[in-house]
Amino acid sequence: MPKxxxxxxxxxxxxxxxxxxxxxxxxxAPDSDVLVVDDNSPDGTAAAVKTFxxxxxxxxxxxxxxxxxxxxxxxxxxxWGLERDYDYFIQMDADFSHxxxxxxxxxxxxxxxxxxxxxxxxxxxxxxxxxxxxxFISRGGNIYARTVLGIPFNDLTxxxxxxxxxxxxxxxxxxxxxxxxxxxxxxxxRTFKKGFKQTELPILFENRRLGVSKMSQDIVKEAALKVLQxxxxxx
Numbered sequence: 001m002p003k004x005x006x007x008x009x010x011x012x013x014x015x016x017x018x019x020x021x022x023x024x025x026x027x028x029a030p031d032s033d034v035l036v037v038d039d040n041s042p043d044g045t046a047a048a049v050k051t052f053x054x055x056x057x058x059x060x061x062x063x064x065x066x067x068x069x070x071x072x073x074x075x076x077x078x079x080w081g082l083e084r085d086y087d088y089f090i091q092m093d094a095d096f097s098h099x100x101x102x103x104x105x106x107x108x109x110x111x112x113x114x115x116x117x118x119x120x121x122x123x124x125x126x127x128x129x130x131x132x133x134x135x136f137i138s139r140g141g142n143i144y145a146r147t148v149l150g151i152p153f154n155d156l157t158x159x160x161x162x163x164x165x166x167x168x169x170x171x172x173x174x175x176x177x178x179x180x181x182x183x184x185x186x187x188x189x190r191t192f193k194k195g196f197k198q199t200e201l202p203i204l205f206e207n208r209r210l211g212v213s214k215m216s217q218d219i220v221k222e223a224a225l226k227v228l229q230x231x232x233x234x235x
Contacts, residue, residue, distance in 0.1 A: 005032040005088035005107055006081040010073035014094040015043040021094050022052050022059055029103035032090070034059045037077045039067040071183035075173045082168060089168060091161045098160040102203055106162035114167050114196035117153060117188065118160030118203035125155070129207030145185050145227045151192050153200055156185045157223070160203055167191055177233075182226035193235040 007025060011018060018036065025034050038046040038061065049061045062080055064073065074091060081089055088110050092098040102118065109116035119125045121142060127135065138157065145156045161184070171190040178186045191198060 002031075003087040003107075003110075004085065005090065006077075006084075006086040007032050007034045007090040007092060007103060008037060008074060008077035008081070009034060009092060009094045010037045010039070010070060010077070011041060011045050011049075011094045012039045012067055013041045013043045013045060015041070015045050015048060017095050018045050018048050019052060021096060021100065022049070022056070024096075024100040025103070026056060026059070028100040029107075032058075032103060032107070033086070035062055035077050035080060036060070036094075037062045037064065037073040037080075039064050039073060069179035069183075070181060071176055071178045071186075074183065075176060078168050078173055082165065087165050089163045089165070091159055091163075093159060097205055097207065099204065099206075102160070102201075105201055106160070109199055109201055110162050110164055112197075113199045114164045115188070115191050115198045116162040117155060117198065117200045118158055118205075119153070119155035119200035120158060120203060120205045121154040122200050122202050124202030125204070126202075127205045127207075141223065144224070148227050148231055149185075149189050149192075151189060153188065153192075153198065155200060156188055157181060158203075158205070159184050160205075161188070163187075163191075167194075167196055170194055170196075177229070178222075178226050180222050182223040185223065185227060186230055189230050190235055 036049045046063050053059045053061060088107055090103055090106055106116045120127050141157055142155055176186060
């Protein structure tokens, strides 16, 4: 039986990007369903998604009452998909930082691995449109997380990832403690500690085309502290 895959796209104020990214996913990953998890965006993002679903039955909308963190959005999306018996799950951004054309590559990797990570920092991977401070923070953060946690991967903070169903069931989503971008590190660390087979695939991460980045100093600080806390977790 063919595997059912779900692309989860969290949104907050992505009205400038959402319809175009959904069209691109429909074209580049036609075999996957898409779930937009919107945190009550005041700019009309959810309404645009709802309009799109009227003519695209493979696209779905999950509306949350308020903005409550990236981790919460993904966990809500994972649970939605698990309840509907999806086999493969993809995480990706709504702003074209992650290319829809890479979705099939990540899904292909799940045929032989339990988790596939889109990586900016292995051979063939790269970033585009970043300032030097952002490059420094991202690369430094990954070296820090890799060293502290002892994980042999190069892009722990990246958000373009794929998981088999059994990974999400085994790590227990209710135990996730991160709120923001540290979630990307935590889910990979928990997968690693459980002994699942993981792999990295090179991707190009492009700076968002439209809209405003959600990155902030508080998010960076939370991620740095969370890495230290993760090291002491009994997983």
